[in-house]
Amino acid sequence: MGSPLSANMLSLYQIETRAGHGTVLCPRTPVPSAQQSCSLVQQSPGTISFDFINMASEIQQAHMSEFARRLSCTSDCPPRSPTLPHPQHNQHPQHDQQTKETPMASPRILFLAGSARKTSFNKTLARAAAQIASDMGADATCLDMADYPLPLFCEDLEAEQGIPEHALKLKKMFIQANGFILCCPEYNGSITPLLKNTIDWLSRPNEGEAPLACFKGKVAGLMAASPGSLGGLRGLVHVRAILSGIGTLVIPEQIALTNAANAFAPDGSLADDTQQQRATKVVTQVVEIAQRLHRND
Ligand SMILES: Cc1cc2nc3c(=O)[nH]c(=O)nc-3n(C[C@H](O)[C@H](O)[C@H](O)COP(=O)(O)O)c2cc1C
Numbered sequence: 001m002g003s004p005l006s007a008n009m010l011s012l013y014q015i016e017t018r019a020g021h022g023t024v025l026c027p028r029t030p031v032p033s034a035q036q037s038c039s040l041v042q043q044s045p046g047t048i049s050f051d052f053i054n055m056a057s058e059i060q061q062a063h064m065s066e067f068a069r070r071l072s073c074t075s076d077c078p079p080r081s082p083t084l085p086h087p088q089h090n091q092h093p094q095h096d097q098q099t100k101e102t103p104m105a106s107p108r109i110l111f112l113a114g115s116a117r118k119t120s121f122n123k124t125l126a127r128a129a130a131q132i133a134s135d136m137g138a139d140a141t142c143l144d145m146a147d148y149p150l151p152l153f154c155e156d157l158e159a160e161q162g163i164p165e166h167a168l169k170l171k172k173m174f175i176q177a178n179g180f181i182l183c184c185p186e187y188n189g190s191i192t193p194l195l196k197n198t199i200d201w202l203s204r205p206n207e208g209e210a211p212l213a214c215f216k217g218k219v220a221g222l223m224a225a226s227p228g229s230l231g232g233l234r235g236l237v238h239v240r241a242i243l244s245g246i247g248t249l250v251i252p253e254q255i256a257l258t259n260a261a262n263a264f265a266p267d268g269s270l271a272d273d274t275q276q277q278r279a280t281k282v283v284t285q286v287v288e289i290a291q292r293l294h295r296n297d
Helices: 058-069 093-101 123-136 155-159 165-176 194-202 235-243 273-293
Strands: 010-016 039-045 048-054 108-113 137-141 179-183 219-225 249-257
Touching: 058 273, 108 123, 108 165, 108 273, 123 137, 123 179, 123 219, 123 249, 123 273, 137 165, 165 194, 179 273, 194 235, 219 235, 219 273, 235 249, 249 273
Parallel strands: 039 249, 108 137, 108 179, 179 219, 219 249
Antiparallel strands: 010 048, 039 048
């Protein structure tokens, strides 16, 4: 299950993903109509469950219904073989055979740190995560926000000058991506201004685009690294809420890496095996869900 919640704050929606079904079942408890956030909390064959934390609104329920529809199999979409070849399965002829028989495009996943700092721990974490995804066979692109400087968002500036070139480039990449992983430094218990500003610019509509095209219908994973003892955990709560509110499916697995100065091996991977496994879990879920969401694209 996801984070601990009092009973009256929790509603569990089950989404049946068996062939031919894509149903959001009724919540067990009344859903307060406040701001919303949700996360995928369980994944077992055929079933995906979502936690609605204090907040499911009609918009959020619509997002979830859409995710349910796209995650479900229908007669138009027969069950496919397992997704990407697992790194540990690459040598097995059976898996090679399956991959050959059902070729599927590699999901496009972006990796982005909410810090432009040259020696940013979160950039290092983003690169480590991108490497894991790449090893799995995903199309992984790691972005450095230092390459995309953006002015502080202001509606007057937008009206006068339009969306800045760097934001347009980022928007294009996000729209083409099937999912993304954000590595989020924590500033004063919350999201960094750089990351919030980037999300705000990317959320702005451009001609011919669907609303929130960078975020809606995408799957995201969250990570954080900090020299501190909570690893940036508090900031992730806010990033999760922001993304969930703009239509992104944020998986429940996340990493908050403490003592970041000592967390990385010389090759850029995570020094601690348990943390490397946690990172692999986040990346694997994002890649696999991205692939299921976008299999008919
Ligand atoms: C304005 C500011 C506020 C910060 N607040 C927090 C905080 O609330 N929690 C925390 O763990 N670290 C905090 N830090 C320390 C950052 O975690 C640290 O600078 C980290 O290295 C930033 O991420 P980066 O290495 O990816 O740039 C803060 C740093 C700054 C500059």
